[in-house]
Amino acid sequence: MNEAPSTAPVCYRHPSRETQLACSRCDRPICVKCRIDAAVGFQCPECVKKGNKGVRPARTAFGGSRVGQLGYACQAIIAVNLLFLTASAVFGGPRAIVGGGGWFGLLGISTPVTEWGAVFGYAYYQDGSLHGIANGEWYRLVTAMFINYGAVHLLLNMSLVATLGRYLERQLGPLRFLTLYLIAGFGGNVAAYVFHPQNQYSAGASTATYGLVIAVIVINRRLALDAGPVIPLLVTNIIFTFSVPNISIAGHLGGLAAGAATAAVLAYLRLPRRTLKQVAGCALVVAIIVAAALARTSYLLS
Template identity: 40%
Template sequence: MHRPAGRRGDPMEQAQLPDCYRHPGKETGVRCTRCERPICSACMVDAAVGFQCPECVRGGSGTGHSPTANQPRTIAGGRITAGHPHLVTHVLIGANLLVFLFGLLNPLFLDETMLIGLAFDPDLGRVVGVADGEWYRLVTSMFLHQEIWHIAGNMLLLWLLGGTLEAELGRARYVALYLLSGLAGSAFTYLIAAENQPSLGASGALYGLLGATVVLVRRLNQDLRPIMALVVLNLVITFAREGIAWEAHIGGLIAGVIIAYAMVNGPRERRALLQGSACALVLGLTLVTVVLRTVALS
């Protein structure tokens, strides 16, 4: 996923590929990850993510931009950081595992932090839920798991998808995608599920990563079939098995697609505005959903 590939298809599709900006008449499906100009194999310079054109590698001489503005960037405009390329993904996996172990040692911890609309908890001896003012449950539930198979499956999916998305989007955008998708999944569950139905798990955030991966693969002109097969498989499991909070999956998936589309598409000069607007839109809809549901349950 780090290396953009040209489109595969009939000759008519091939004819629509752009020409290399340095070699007119030479078609290519690869673009510089910093300036996004089309570049042919003779102009490609290996970078941490994808390829860069010779001018960007030289620091932008002759482009009219400052050296700071031409620092290596991801396809989404994020800064390419040195060192551990999958640091955030490993931190997220570690956080989920630590919370899982803490929950095994402290059973009441799950009752105090899982997502629930409004209900009387006999273990805690009181009314609990988001509608009772415990809004933190929308976030804490994203890191909770009860069964070993549950956390094992979710962390495997995070490992498979997270590293590539982190490298392609940049750490800050990747964290925003993960957290906002998880929150959207929690909010949609809070809205649709029965008020006394508890739910927990990182699935909302992970379905956001699934949706984002579909958008990214399409943006890089790569084969969509493997990731679409994975999406379909997960959706089949979601609706075929009982006891799965499908609301979190769908909410996270929709949020991930919206955020990722804004992050990897649009004109470069307006990219930051588009990305910020998409994140604000998802967060705003999430908050409105939570407030409306809370009012309805009050």
């Protein structure tokens, strides 16, 4: 005895599965595994995909991506700083991590890595070779913000990245946060280049992290949030800067100034064309910093 073939509809993605469900948008049959809950009924994966194409991704109050909630930028910054300290220990020995002097012997010693990447104006080394930013080693104005003298120095700076940095990355998004961090560090390093003796080394992530401290205050004021808890941290860091020997006062204050200016650009420039305005504002801040570096170079070479 022959059975009549089934006339029940089958899932368009799985022809072997009978179903009584259908996509509320295109009306194609879908099985339980393919259905996606919608405001009304169910939708198939293709209709959901097409619908998402017209949905703009969520943005923060300052135009940044919500990906900043994951903290990828902060993690990358910490990883780069750890990488430089590891390289410093490989080429300089264990005392590059601790026991080299400063802060009761808690800081690390200078190593070939710190000598290569620190802010250094213009002078001859003992072997007779000429080095420094004025000699064309412009990379020092960037690398110096990722170099720390030992584990304690690194821990102090990265604790600010892990706390204040994560907060700022959530508010600004990863790209705007990285822009803030890099401009603050760059500005602090240029200030050290301009105001330090030309044969003096200077390095540390604090040029950038000081910018984060002031940026939290600027961002919170823009959001009408209480900035009170951060102000004592700022005051403490300023007192620390002026009271502890061998601290780069120019680097710290330069990072504060550059961080404040960049944070103001990101926080107070609004729609329409907010991103374009922010790019132009940040470019102006960078141009002023670069002009200061070029003026210092011209002076050292004259």
